[in-house]
Amino acid sequence: MTLLPAASALLSVDMQCAFDEPRWPRRWNRALDHNGLRLVDAWRRSGRPIIHVRHDSVSPTSTLRPGQPGNRFREGFEPQDGEALVTKSVNSAFIGTDLDLRLRRMGIDRLVVFGISTDMCVSTTVRTGANLGWPIMLVTDACDCFDMPDEHGRIIPAEQVHTVHVATLGYEFCELTTTDAIIRSL
Structure with missing residues (x-):
């Protein structure tokens, strides 16, 4: 990987405490926080902008609801x-x-994305951003997701959910990368 342009922004998606609560299904990536914190620290030291995304659910029963x-x-x-x-x-x-307007006003030319969860908010953000014309890099080892039931009630392991979504995103919507590769490119 070549050096990242100075006008790259790090997008941290939904790195929130709710996902540790027992009502959520099993997650798989035990290195999520370690890799995410390494990214954030290296990014801050590089002087590039970080944008934190927080999910403020409007559902009254959500663990992600404000308050x-x-x-x-x-x-x-x-x-x-x-x-x-x-x-x-x-x-x-x-x-x-x-977000789109903010990025344009900041003069950003590339997004580097990580967070929770690979198949939901991370994927939807990457897909929408790519459709809006943003070049995006997904830091795959700094993402996490959950076991998911299929239409027959069988559980699809989180690792498999992650693998399939990352493959789909990399095929059509973004470049795939790792924490180490990003840090080296800064």
């Missing part, structure tokens, strides 16, 4: 001074927000 403990950012993923925060109530960080 619930789960709405908080995971430790170390809180926005610091000067770092942007985009709040959303649907899967895509581009729908119902000013």
Whole structure:
């Protein structure tokens, strides 16, 4: 991988405490926080912009609803001074927000995305962003997702859900990369 342009932005998607609550299915990526924190730290040291995305659910029973403990950012993923925060109530960080306009005003020319969950908010954000014309890199080892039931009630393991969604995103919507590759490119 070549050096990332200085006008690249890191998009941290839904790195929130809710996903540790027992009502959520099993997650698989035990390196999620470690890799995500390494990305954020290296990105901050590079002086490039970080945009934090927080899911503010409008569902009254959601663990992601504002005012619930789960709405908080995971430790170390809180926005610091000067770092942007985009709040959303649907899967895509581009729908119902000013993210596209904000990126254009900032002069951003590439997005590097990671977060929770690969198959839901990360995928929908990447797909929408790509459809809007943004070049996107997905940091696959800094994403996580959950076991999912299929239409017959059988459980599809989270690892398989992640693998299939990453393959689909890489085929059509973004470039796939890793935490180490991004850090080296900064």
